[in-house]
Amino acid sequence: MRAFVVFPNETEHGAQLLKRLLEQLRYDVTFVDGLEALNREGGYASHTNSIIIVPAMGPLRPGAAEVVKFAETAIGRGFVVYVADDMSAEAYKSLLRTGVGEWVTWATAAHEIVEISQRLRAGHAHSARRTATIAALLPSGGGVGNTTIALESAVYLASLKSWRSRRICVVDFNFHASALGDYIDVEPRFGIEEIYQSPDRLDGQMIDIFASNHESGVSFFVSHQTQIDYAHIDQCVIFALLDQLGERYDLVLVDLPALWFPWIDNIVSGSNGIVLTCAYGVPSVKQAAVRLRRLTDAIAPKHLSVAVNFCERGWLGGIVRRSDISAALDGQRVFYVQRDTGFAAEATNTGRPMMRINQGRGVCKDIRKIADWIDGLARAT
Structure with missing residues (x-):
């Protein structure tokens, strides 16, 4: 399976941690400069079950609204995981409503990305989650x-x-x-x-x-x-x-x-x-x-x-x-x-x-x- 990390510098510490985790989960990892660049990525377009990690790092990090908008276009093409320390309730609900998105904090990212990956491979990444x-x-x-x-x-x-x-x-x-x-x-x-x-x-x-x-x-x-x-x-x-x-x-x-x-x-x-x-x-x-x-x-x-x-x-x-x-x-x-x-x-x-x-x-x-x-x-x- 393919994994895309939306971050321009794969040598940054946080990016390296994400890369190692994804490789341990047997993903073929590709870094892309931004969400728009991902839409032009041939590997993303040809894979319908990829996982897209969007980390909130650096000055050019995507905002929550931008991630939600992208997730709406990713339906049928991949699953979006937004990694950030905070996200408003309205933005989180909008992300969940797409059916192909989830938010995780940096502190729990490793554990939750593993769980999301398991659900993706089982074919029900989002449907198993209840949102109270x-x-x-x-x-x-x-x-x-x-x-x-x-x-x-x-x-x-x-x-x-x-x-x-x-x-x-x-x-x-x-x-x-x-x-x-x-x-x-x-x-x-x-x-x-x-x-x-x-x-x-x-x-x-x-x-x-x-x-x-x-x-x-x-x-x-x-x-x-x-x-x-x-x-x-x-x-x-x-x-x-x-x-x-x-x-x-x-x-x-x-x-x-x-x-x-x-x-x-x-x-x-x-x-x-x-x-x-x-x-x-x-x-x-x-x-x-x-x-x-x-x-x-x-x-x-x-x-x-x-x-x-x-x-x-x-x-x-x-x-x-x-x-x-x-x-x-x-x-x-x-x-x-x-x-x-x-x-x-x-x-x-x-x-x-x-x-x-x-x-x-x-x-x-x-x-x-x-x-x-x-x-x-x-x-x-």
């Missing part, structure tokens, strides 16, 4: 109810007829002291320390071991208590986890920590939708407004929403000071979740989600609106 909808719930600070909204949204969606044949999971990235397991009375089984230094160990079998399966049909990934240093978690570990979950689930809800770490940027940019959560009150809403300004630089408005938790309702049922909150959040799509302290305490004390006790309760109706918005993201994916 990823919705990240990002708290503006601690104690705003981020975990509750994530798990209740998942449990509600799992109860819908339209989701009974699809799989949903919730991943809690609070590795130090996750409360999710206590909320729904499941055993924490997810051990980040087991893949912390060796993300290549993560496979489908390990995912099954890490999953805590709930009676609602939702799988929860709840961490043991650990003293792992968040700041030094390699983003490759996070990507390896999300890649595996993306192949096994249709919807992945990510419960992010309150502190911002370097790897959170890539989760946010790679998600199909973001729910920014905050509490009802001036300090928390101000924190949300600051974080919202950062998010709007990278996330399209249709993929971003805000959930204001623990809201107070007036005598007529409306949210108190709703117009002030909306103004502070720059007119962003806002969901208001009312406070129901007694009902929430009953749910946590019995280890049952509120959605399993009474979906008709006011707080559940509020959270259902958030879940319905996430459902819309999944339908559009």
Whole structure:
């Protein structure tokens, strides 16, 4: 089989590593100066099952949009692998929709190119990959109810007829002291320390071991208590986890920590939708407004929403000071979740989600609106 590496200098270190890997996989490797030059390459035109590696290296490296456009012309002629440290969610979805393209990071390139090659030779390079909808719930600070909204949204969606044949999971990235397991009375089984230094160990079998399966049909990934240093978690570990979950689930809800770490940027940019959560009150809403300004630089408005938790309702049922909150959040799509302290305490004390006790309760109706918005993201994916 033929392999084409779209890079003008095959003596560069990264290019040499790719060449050695491809030769070990028994490819006849050819370097070409660019994507346009590849279209003029006779060997590419005459081979229908070639693999095209497009590494993001050097000042003239192809952009994601250019790679997607090329992949659309490669249908029936080859399979395109874009090797880059980052790629926007929209560009990645467009690449996947071509049916002949995949994105891999530099850190996982060797392992994933081997897997892609195996699928190519088996005749189903892309069809075996499932691309889950990823919705990240990002708290503006601690104690705003981020975990509750994530798990209740998942449990509600799992109860819908339209989701009974699809799989949903919730991943809690609070590795130090996750409360999710206590909320729904499941055993924490997810051990980040087991893949912390060796993300290549993560496979489908390990995912099954890490999953805590709930009676609602939702799988929860709840961490043991650990003293792992968040700041030094390699983003490759996070990507390896999300890649595996993306192949096994249709919807992945990510419960992010309150502190911002370097790897959170890539989760946010790679998600199909973001729910920014905050509490009802001036300090928390101000924190949300600051974080919202950062998010709007990278996330399209249709993929971003805000959930204001623990809201107070007036005598007529409306949210108190709703117009002030909306103004502070720059007119962003806002969901208001009312406070129901007694009902929430009953749910946590019995280890049952509120959605399993009474979906008709006011707080559940509020959270259902958030879940319905996430459902819309999944339908559009």
